[in-house]
Amino acid sequence: MGNAHEKALVVLSGGQDSTTCLHWALDRFGRDAVSTLTFDYGQRHRIELECAQRVAADAGVPNDRVPIDTFEALGGNALTEASIGIEAAAEGELPNTFVPGRNLIFLTFAAAYAWPRDIRHIVTGVAQTDYSGYPDCREETLLALEKALRLGMESDVELHTPLMHLSKKQTVEMAVELGALGAMALTHTCYEGLRPPCGRCPACELRARGFDEAGVEDPLLAVS
Amino acid sequence: MGNAHEKALVVLSGGQDSTTCLHWALDRFGRDAVSTLTFDYGQRHRIELECAQRVAADAGVPNDRVPIDTFEALGGNALTEASIGIEAAAEGELPNTFVPGRNLIFLTFAAAYAWPRDIRHIVTGVAQTDYSGYPDCREETLLALEKALRLGMESDVELHTPLMHLSKKQTVEMAVELGALGAMALTHTCYEGLRPPCGRCPACELRARGFDEAGVEDPLLAVS
Incomplete structure (x- = not known):
């Protein structure tokens, strides 16, 4: 458990989940202690990077962007290669958006x-x-990684995963409780990179179900 | 423990240690099962990449090169920033060549x-x-990472560290036993990027001590 005087870094993709986590961190550590980091790893949709920037600015915290060119060089997955279509996974199989590691x-x-x-x-x-x-x-996996990071960097770094055991419905409810519903209008979810979202891709469907089940209107849908 | 029909990947920097590991892998898994991977992460000295290529060619195995631009973007260490001088570490401190993680x-x-x-x-x-x-x-650290990799990729990947508990003297002896002494002439060690090596930087000194203690002449020193 951390205390309020320690600094926290939120890995911010600009999506619904990481934005909710940012507001969780603001609540837990205080605005002055929080900064955000966004990876530019060759996402199909550059709009994600802009969303992360806007979400951080809206929350009043810094957003740093760091490139990772390696995934593109490794190749072969639908999140970075525009030529590969995104498909839902068959039962028991990993989806073709899986980037190992x-x-x-x-x-x-x-x-x-x-x-x-x-x-x-x-x-x-x-x-x-x-x-x-x-x-x-x-x-x-995250617990094993935390151990490797602590040993490998001789640090007492802590990985926080506030959404780990929440359903999408509960994640929406958490955002509402944290006063972060408005920030959801700034986020990006659609695999097709559309804004307003396509509403048909697996990511849009999952998001819509979460808001539906929580009985909350998604403010992103009011954006156009 | 792997068996001889399984494939192996050697992380090859082009230095003495990874070259010895490549020859260990050839012996253990057989030439046809072995390939090598070299990271282009913004090393100060591009000569390392060429050495890796030559070492792999000499061993008759493929060498793939993958970029990592992220370390340079994170900044602040002597292995990638030419403006920072390499210094030996004070007792109990991490050296300024330490790149976290x-x-x-x-x-x-x-x-x-x-x-x-x-x-x-x-x-x-x-x-x-x-x-x-x-x-x-x-x-x-490596055991914790292996666990994280297995869980995170749902694989039975094994990390092999044949030099883990060897002194530099023993590493030289292993190279001799594996018939890899000749390959040492193709490797690169010097922090100053010189060939023939400077003989004065911490990396050159460490290498020289290993060969001295093993009573073996470093074939790299005969190159000029």
């Missing part, structure tokens, strides 16, 4: 960024209840 | 590279006896 890399670079800046807490919006079933989002 | 990143990207290629074994030349005292080279 992506969250491990994000969190390791976040810890490397935090290290010289004396930032102890790293907050990420991964959730093992996520429909996608990415194995690098599971609690067990 | 560097080996964690290398091995995670290596595992991400290995994943779609059905490569189970990853071989790295890290050693906890290394004078530098990098915490991300220690066995405990």
